[in-house]
Amino acid sequence: MAKVMHMSVRSRYRLLVVCTVVAFVYLISPRSDDFAVPADSLQGDFFSWHGPDYVPGPKPPYKAPREPTPPVPDPFPLLSSNDIRPAQRAALLRTPLINRPPKVHYAEATPLFIGFTRNWPQLLQCVSSYLAAGWPAQDIYIVENTGTMLSNVQNKLTLQNPFYLNHTQLAMLGVNVLITPTLLTFAQLQNFYAWTALERKWEQYFWSHQDIMVFSLENDTYPEDAPMVYNDRGNSPVTYSLYDRAVGVLQFLRSPGAPKWANHFFAYDHLTLVNRDALLDVGGWDTHIPFYATDCDMYVRLMWAGYWQGETEIGIILDVATVMEDLGAVFRVPGVKASFKGDPKGKEEKERRLGEDEGETYEHLLAVAKRMEEAKYVDGDNAWRNRWQLSQTGGQGEPFARDYEGFETGLRMFIDTGRAVFAEKWGHRGCDIVKMGMKAEDAWQLERDWDPETQGLGHEGDEW
Known part of the structure; x- marks a missing residue:
């Protein structure tokens, strides 16, 4: 106080002004309680268009409790074990000699995109089969499309979470991981592949579904004059692995005598080779058709634009819904035998x-995998085709947690919406629009050829 009394008149005046301003700001500043919006006000302003006398109904009843599901087991103990040295693990995970890629990479870039949203064991099985069939690990790009941002990188999700992905184990296998910034639909993911190829200057690229297993035709007869040594692949580019055959198709399609092409299929689009600029030429995938029917729309538009889309058998590609009990069998790890839960044999x-x-x-590995494919279509139709997507039901309380049944319900609603958009776009329900004589310029120009009131919605x- 004494110091204040000895201040000059000007200094006292300045101090008084500062104190007055501080007091004024304090008095007009909102308290923490001021930020609380009354529930009635929030209801009226944002959540309801009812009048002041509206009385809401009771809360809906809960659904019946779900049946508990067994936990998903670790599909690849060799990758999870801390009792094995890294060098020993790497030796066990080598591609079988007969399928091993050349030490010197082909001149052509051969990136392979595998999109992932749910079911880590299924993805790991798919990746393992590609590696065992000779695809170079450094050319495989897992596209993590979980919508969980960096949660998997930061190890915040667990195995029972449908959106769990183990970056550490993928690094052990030597493959790459790209992360989408948000959850993409199938059509958006396809455009993301094209965008990535554009950024990285890849004129062609491969993409694959994750619910498959691939095998080279290892029992094919080799020509006697094939310039390769079987106990050491060396630098020779001549083998009959699935990967080498895929490269052979790519080399042909890049040659001067090749037709104007867009896609080349291997077992339809379970594995597909894409000519990037052809896709961009027709405007990419129609993202208003997010899932089913978007392939019909894309491939037909490419055909109308004059692009050839062929198909070649380069190996055995199986559509599976189950996972082997120990994926070490795929790499022929000693003592590990191929098996899966529910195998009749x-x-x-x-x-x-x-x-x-x-x-x-x-022979036995392939026989078991074929029984896995048979199990996927056990009822003779598609009833169980995508049941693998619902095998993990945990993750409650983890970042970006989603109800697994709710996620599936929303996805199926998206599928229905996409089919309805396709029907409105082409005036017809179903993929047979080419046989009906339609052309690209007919999009959104045709009347419906069905009556929604008597024949149902799009x-x-x-x-379908």
């Missing part, structure tokens, strides 16, 4: 092969 084969220490044989009908 599983118990018999396990008993017969008990005590065998050598790695899995190609996503309904037997044509």
